[in-house]
Amino acid sequence: MxxxxxxxxxxxxxxxxxxxxxxxxxxxxxxxxxxxxxxxxxxxxxxxxxxxxxxxxxxxxxxxxxxxxxxxxxxxxxxxxxxxxxxxxxxxxxxxxxxxLHVSHHHGSYKHLLKDLIFQSLLRLKEPSVLLRCRKEDVHLVNSVLHSAKEEYAEKANVYPPEIIVDNVHLPPAPSHHNAHGPFCSGGVVLASRDGKIVCENTLDARLDVVFRKKLPEIRKSLFGQVAA
Known part of the structure; x- marks a missing residue:
């Protein structure tokens, strides 16, 4: 090649x-x-x-x-x-x-109401001797119904009429322009056992609180209707 x-x-x-x-x-x-x-x-x-x-x-x-x-x-x-x-x-x-505040202005009906409040308080306390406290302006009305309230209670409860001592310390007066924000009482009474262990507050304001709490669901239902769950 x-x-x-x-x-x-x-x-x-x-x-x-x-x-x-x-x-x-x-x-x-x-x-x-x-x-x-x-x-x-x-x-x-x-x-x-x-x-x-x-x-x-x-x-x-x-x-x-x-x-x-x-x-x-x-x-x-x-x-x-x-x-x-x-x-x-x-x-x-x-x-x-x-x-x-207008309830106590009608002396006739208010006097009867005070007697009923005292009678009811005695039934709740069931004490032989109690201390009663009221407004200063109500002392004369309270003293005028004490006897009938005690007798009615004694008959109802089948006991001797209890001793009721009206306290010289009074509940606050009704509200006024001079005492708009201080303690006040629209009327009624407070009864207590002598040792102070049992107290029955039967003032008009306390009664209103009780009724209002009890009726509050009905009031709300009436005003706002049935609330959905």
Missing amino acids: NDGDVSKQIQQMVRFIRQEAEEKANEISVSAEEEFNIEKLQLVETEKKKIRQEFERKDKQVQVRKKIEYSMQLNASRIKVLQAQDDLVSSMKEAASKEL
């Missing part, structure tokens, strides 16, 4: 090697591009997922804040309604308290 043939064979081998190298390089390039595209898609999907999760998280936060705000506004509205209802009920009781 001469030099020309050798040179041709070498050139053929070079072309073959180069072709194989180019094909291999092309395969590597295509494979790398495919891997790049796959990885890029995975990264894009991962980021999309993160964005969706972040959006869902923030959306939930917004919904929670909305619910909290709505609940707060609803509670505030309920409190305002309840406050308005309480104010109305309180104004009714205040009006009733003012009406009590």
